[in-house]
Amino acid sequence: MMKGVYNWIDERLDITPMWRDVADHEVPEHVNPAHHFSAFVYCFGGLTFFITLIQILSGMFLTMYYVPDIINAYKSVDYLQHKVAFGVIVRGMHHWGASLVIVMMFLHTLRVFFTGSYKAPREMNWVVGMLIFFVMLGLGFTGYLLPWDNKAYFATQVGIKIAASVPYLGGYIQTFLQGGDIVGAQTLTRFFALHVFFLPAVLLALLGGHFYMIRKQGIAGPL
Amino acid sequence: MAHGPKSNEKIVYVGDSRVIKRSNKPVAYDYAAYPGKSEVFIPNFLLKEWMVAVVALVGVLVLVMSDPAPLGYPADPTNTSFIPMPDWYFLFMYQLLKYPYASDQYVVIGTLVFPGLLFGGLLLAPFLDTGKERRFYRRPIASALMFLSLISVIYLTVFSWHHYTKELEATGTIPEHIKAEEERQAAKKSGQPAPSAGKTTQVAAIVDESDPAAQIYQKSTCVSCHGADLKGQAAAKIPALRGVGDKHDKAGLLAIMKNGVGSMPPGQYDASKAQGLSDADLDKLADWLAKQKKAQ
Numbered sequence: 001m002m003k004g005v006y007n008w009i010d011e012r013l014d015i016t017p018m019w020r021d022v023a024d025h026e027v028p029e030h031v032n033p034a035h036h037f038s039a040f041v042y043c044f045g046g047l048t049f050f051i052t053l054i055q056i057l058s059g060m061f062l063t064m065y066y067v068p069d070i071i072n073a074y075k076s077v078d079y080l081q082h083k084v085a086f087g088v089i090v091r092g093m094h095h096w097g098a099s100l101v102i103v104m105m106f107l108h109t110l111r112v113f114f115t116g117s118y119k120a121p122r123e124m125n126w127v128v129g130m131l132i133f134f135v136m137l138g139l140g141f142t143g144y145l146l147p148w149d150n151k152a153y154f155a156t157q158v159g160i161k162i163a164a165s166v167p168y169l170g171g172y173i174q175t176f177l178q179g180g181d182i183v184g185a186q187t188l189t190r191f192f193a194l195h196v197f198f199l200p201a202v203l204l205a206l207l208g209g210h211f212y213m214i215r216k217q218g219i220a221g222p223l
Numbered sequence: 224m225a226h227g228p229k230s231n232e233k234i235v236y237v238g239d240s241r242v243i244k245r246s247n248k249p250v251a252y253d254y255a256a257y258p259g260k261s262e263v264f265i266p267n268f269l270l271k272e273w274m275v276a277v278v279a280l281v282g283v284l285v286l287v288m289s290d291p292a293p294l295g296y297p298a299d300p301t302n303t304s305f306i307p308m309p310d311w312y313f314l315f316m317y318q319l320l321k322y323p324y325a326s327d328q329y330v331v332i333g334t335l336v337f338p339g340l341l342f343g344g345l346l347l348a349p350f351l352d353t354g355k356e357r358r359f360y361r362r363p364i365a366s367a368l369m370f371l372s373l374i375s376v377i378y379l380t381v382f383s384w385h386h387y388t389k390e391l392e393a394t395g396t397i398p399e400h401i402k403a404e405e406e407r408q409a410a411k412k413s414g415q416p417a418p419s420a421g422k423t424t425q426v427a428a429i430v431d432e433s434d435p436a437a438q439i440y441q442k443s444t445c446v447s448c449h450g451a452d453l454k455g456q457a458a459a460k461i462p463a464l465r466g467v468g469d470k471h472d473k474a475g476l477l478a479i480m481k482n483g484v485g486s487m488p489p490g491q492y493d494a495s496k497a498q499g500l501s502d503a504d505l506d507k508l509a510d511w512l513a514k515q516k517k518a519q
Contacts, residue, residue, distance in 0.1 A: 029259030074297040092287030116357030123349035153298035154307035
């Protein structure tokens, strides 16, 4: 039955080459921890992606309860964490995942750096990887405000104040992030939009580029 | 094409004759370029990767269950005693701004120069380190710079946290998310419903609004900052007088009127008297303000 449906679609759209292109490659011995345990350092990139998936999924569930306005933001997080079944697990995964994704990405960056894997022809992939790093930091900064407790509020206030001290551009950055005279209702909705729509969209586009380049260029050879 | 009665027609995709076929594409190295025990990605290697992912997932869940995500008290812009602290991965940049050579008139060094050099260097690493050599011990400059950056970032992060804990000790502060969690646990133990966090954000009602002291308040100098509705000004960190009776008694309120507190200037008592209020009026006012307690 499934095979019949697949063949019916494949005859019309020729989809086999698309996924065979992803599936049909082999993993060389020098990056396979099953053969050389020290090759576990090559797992960090995959783990970063895995935790990113956890972040996307848990974040999608969090938005079912979260309300991005200054009256209800804290209350909705409080309700989600203390009243909703498994809410504490979902929010916990998103909270700890946010730190772990930074840790894993940091380790992955160090692995690529110290194995010299960013050298020609893979320079562009390194640059895209660093852009992913910056987007992740942006996601961390915008997400930190959303629970709207004192820790979130004052960290954001200080962060924006530091950004505002940049010469020439500081004022514009402050207006862009804050949206008003103080960290308030405008800031919260802005950070929510950035955290949930803009930055994830950029992240997915960059991840697509990152993975496309890995497939195109292959894994760097053994040292 | 595809108009005939033939039902077993197979669509064959052909190239576009107008597009010149390129032949100098970079040749991707495939696994065959590296002799050894290579393994197919799907399904063999992916299943092994999934096992690693499951172990990581168990680790995450253990962490989630042992340490629930923190949640303090609702954001209160008028709170002046809160020690601001960014998330841990921003601490190294935050700590940098505390050193005299990267703050005040040199703040550009802390906000632009150091982070710019660090992130700019990382971003452009492949174009700065262009040699063919890949082993890190054969690339002394690149590796030394990376080790130096690593050590500085770790040092700054650790000491930022160290300063924070010292500051907490010096001010006798318990971080709010810990305090809030303890309150929730205590409420749970005593069988009370968990303290509803929303309550603290609610604006307290004015007690005894018809009291003649409410009229005295409108004539005093208090109004100019704390507002005719006693709500204060959150943006300027001027606290609301609604519920002020929870924090100060009558004597304390009179002292504040005379001597000021925090950023509130002294001499409001005499200034109000200059506006035509008597000592008896101000006594009534202090009485009334001391009665401003939040409804339980």
